[in-house]
Amino acid sequence: MTSSKTIAGLIGPTLVAIAAGMLLNIGSFPTLAEQVSRDPALIFVSGILLFVAGLAIVRVHNRWTNGWPVLVTVLGWLFVLGGLARMLFPTGLAAIAAGIG
Numbered sequence: 001m002t003s004s005k006t007i008a009g010l011i012g013p014t015l016v017a018i019a020a021g022m023l024l025n026i027g028s029f030p031t032l033a034e035q036v037s038r039d040p041a042l043i044f045v046s047g048i049l050l051f052v053a054g055l056a057i058v059r060v061h062n063r064w065t066n067g068w069p070v071l072v073t074v075l076g077w078l079f080v081l082g083g084l085a086r087m088l089f090p091t092g093l094a095a096i097a098a099g100i101g
Helices: 002-024 031-037 040-060 068-088 090-100
Strands: none
Touching: 002 040, 002 068, 031 040, 031 090, 040 068, 040 090, 068 090
């Protein structure tokens, strides 16, 4: 349970900081997000960071039990898969983002 709280204690404030940053930059955020989503290099780098974060979570906290700690494990696996997708297909994801926007 200690590692669950430690990881949740890192993820929670990070998500709050991201939300605050988005709110403070609400006028320029759509343009920023559009530019980032169409740059394969940034998609690749974000994939590396997401993969490492997910791998760290899964290595320390791979618990499939009842209760909220399983959410930490699921989030870790989603980070791993999302990071791999970004690392393996950065140009494809950029093309998808360009087609949507």
